[in-house]
Amino acid sequence: MTHASATSAVRLTVAQAVVRFLAAQFSERDGERRRLFAGVLGIFGHGNVAGIGQALLQHELAASADGGGPELPYVLARNEQAMVHTAVAFARQNDRLQTWACTSSIGPGSTNMLTGAALATINRIPVLLLPSGAFATRVAPPVLQELEQPYAGDLSVNDAFRPLSRFYDQVQRPEQLAAALLGAMRVLTDPVETGAVTLSLPQDVQAQAYDWPTELFAERSWHIARPPAEADRVAAAAAVIREARRPLIVAGGGVHYSGAEAALQRFCEATGIPVGETQAGKGSLLHGHPQLVGAIGSTGTTAANALAAGADVVIGIGTRYSDFTTASRTVFGNQAVRFVNINVAGFDAVKQAGLSVVADARDALQQLTDVLAGDQPYRVDDGYTAEAGRLWADWDAKVQAAYQPGPDVTDRLAPGLLTQAQVLGAVNELSDPRDVVLCAAGSMPGDLHKLWRVRDRRGYHVEYGYSCMGYEIPGALGIRMADPSRDVFAMVGDGGYLMMPGELVTAVQERAKIIVVLVQNNGFGSIGALSESLGSQRFGTQYRYRTEDGRLAGEYLPVDLAANARSLGATVIEVHSADELRDAIGAAKASPGDGGPVVVHVQTDPLVSAPDSDAWWDVPVSEVAELDSTRAAHEQYRQQKKAQRDYLAPS
Template structure:
């Protein structure tokens, strides 16, 4: 009797026997019930299917068994079972970034949901469309501190774009389709939907809703004309490209604008691939480890065109990147809430970034300005010099410059790199150049433990691409169990663990603020290569530069999830420290 409320079927069968008599009519009546009625769990999965969902990441739990049972019957949706809810939410977030779709994750009530929260916070700060389906205690038991009870609507309100609980099964199609719409529209973000366990048993009698189609947010044409004039008249303009460029797939239009107007382009924190890094107009990435000269260049500009960026604390170097006394700011974003929150723009424009650039390209006149050419060339030359590693031999430790150099030069150009937080990130941000389809997936929230689970999500989205996660030993050990998930589902990622046996970032901060008074940052670790082998993956340990290439070659040839442990010098904690 899959998919049918057994009690209601029983009533219908008895009724038919009394009314008609006869076994055949009873069977037909039961068949009709199955065809016409579905419980809440089925209705939820029906919405997922209509929304085009093909992957769901989660940890199974008793509070949403009806949803899991409906997924069992649905061949078009794969349920990927993680080992911890935080890992599942990172997988869904990494999948959403990579696939350009709404990610979906699930968890049970209470502890499961709170574990999941780290990925929702990441999605909120990264503007990633995500829908989280959370089992909840039965409706009659609410507000009694029932087993694992948490008021999810209030708990997750500050972590999500929208939080909602569905109390009536008939409203599942309406509310859940709306959840997907909210997640993907405007400035995207996470939506949490709470699902009381008993509500999932109820029969859905009404389904009149479907996916909500988005319309494009276009700019005001008069405002675009004014922008064209300002760009033409500016002496030293600069463009800051944020996540909105990536989300709207506007990189090519941005390249055309930069070339036509001879304007240099910097990318916002962890938005590296918004602009091709080898392009002569590229001048570097903002955020942690950014060149001081890059910040100074922007502060000295008389006009800043900011595209799809929220001006985060990291991007702006503690909100100091723009000189409001001397610079005019044109800020373009799909969300009006972002405009004016950090800096007051002289020209605030609410628009999809791609639509804005298309309109702007129609009205600009290409520049032939020797001063602009000189500015662009000088800024690009400084970036190129800064981002080109000088390789050195090291017989005692492996060198991260050599690891990045190998990935850059020997692996496919469309390789996807994921990472979490840590000082190792400075080598990625400084030396890796994103071109020809290469992408970066990382948390602007600085979440540790994100790298490897998000790589699983990215690889699920792009099974044909090489996907590499890079984590420190501290971050990797926050979600190491998800390596087993990769093995179990045959998802062949390559996970690099940069091992210096410490929380390197915090160690650095402590030494800077309280010299000689380091507390709690020393770590001990397992042999990570053996750890990978024990799960059925492929493990390598690299202790010197000359072993890097062969370790990668064996990892790739294994065709299974692989882990490369890189033993680094614990006295060198950042790329800038080597310079």
């Protein structure tokens, strides 16, 4: 196939063109330029082995012949969903300025990436997905793993990516590739639109040759914009804040992605306004800052939630106001509460009927600070500041008691068992400030949100937009690849571990030191506790044998996850006491950076909970039931629903 109009052309296959193009893309923000793609994660099958696979091999061999490494290195993953998680964690750790591409074969290889696509888009993290497809020419249908639908001859399993992607295109002919690639880059580098980007590549098209204009492969820098705030919107926001007597800031992930931590610190120090944090925004202020009152919402601190209950103005900065942040719209209890929302995305800025400032968080905060520091500087009353300080001191004391429980707790534990808060406390206290803690699902994300003391802006990484079990190990690998100077502690329960342990093998392959703290509690501890609170008595949440009467209520299963991790090539340290845990953390920290993964296996008591947030989360309970426990839970649910409200008053 030729391109007759090209004045300067190079003949490549579609796959070779994709690889050469990706290697020439850069992102730029504030004058700092970096490669947009750190490499390609993949698993080869018949859909891509002769296309993208051949192109990556050719790229690698050419770089080796020149005496250097490839600009687009390839990493073999073990699970397609997991490799997307790795790319997402890498991109988030780099403030969304750099990511990976992910290539898969057709059929199950492609659909395995759907969960990762949903996670990336929900969390608004850029990742490029290159699922392979069946023959565009349809020469011998149905080919292996092709979906046949009687009503649509052009439908494939890759169409399932459409609702999960921020940009989707299917390249049926080489002529379509340039527009598809440029469209993909536009979305990947847009702080508002970013998420999963999917380019579906039929396996025959990948191998087709074409004469490409050389201009397509010139280096391109994609500017990451900082949309400025309109002066009148800043003035309007300042006017609302000046009327506030009990204002509260909700710091979301947008603070981190815009690099607005210093601007937020200056703003809250100038005004005295206390700061609560979402999961994505945790670490916007570091532990010990006088305005920090910690996590807010269903998994929040009692300090932040008490202030939220009486707040008359809530200043949301880079938050999408998830149900956990608002405690299912119950945490902001003041009937006259108003919202001021600073967000780069207009979609989020108008939530809670807030006065919207659609702008980059850093620039908007700088402008707002200057306006409020005008002729009559705004600052909250000293009494409000003192109240926030007392509330935080009370909560911080509870955290310390949970980290180092007394005999009233430890004497009730079976031999060899610790509490989950003990485990988190030991890791928090013995890790370095720059180390990263990572988690995604179960009860630990909530406990981390409430209890973890963040000492570095990039030291906290909890995926709680999709809360995807199995994210932890591949996510830790992505963070380690993003910054090998930091140790990564992946906190994972046995349920999450069993979902996706295979990327331990990838960590061994890449000699990547990740520290996996594997908390064994014989089941799904988080859902077990939720089940009990909803009157369902922890049904179906524990790893037990089936009894003679057909119920999963027998003895615990003899599952040895430490042996499993060891069999995958990881160094394993088994822990049976608090002292052994401290020694294990020290040994893991001291292990060489190229020594591969270290798994610290520890057993905990799932019935000992962390301090409560005094907040609610809306999970419906059966309206009718024969079980007394369910009926009691529904009555409690009905009472809690009375506090739920819409925030519709104009600000």
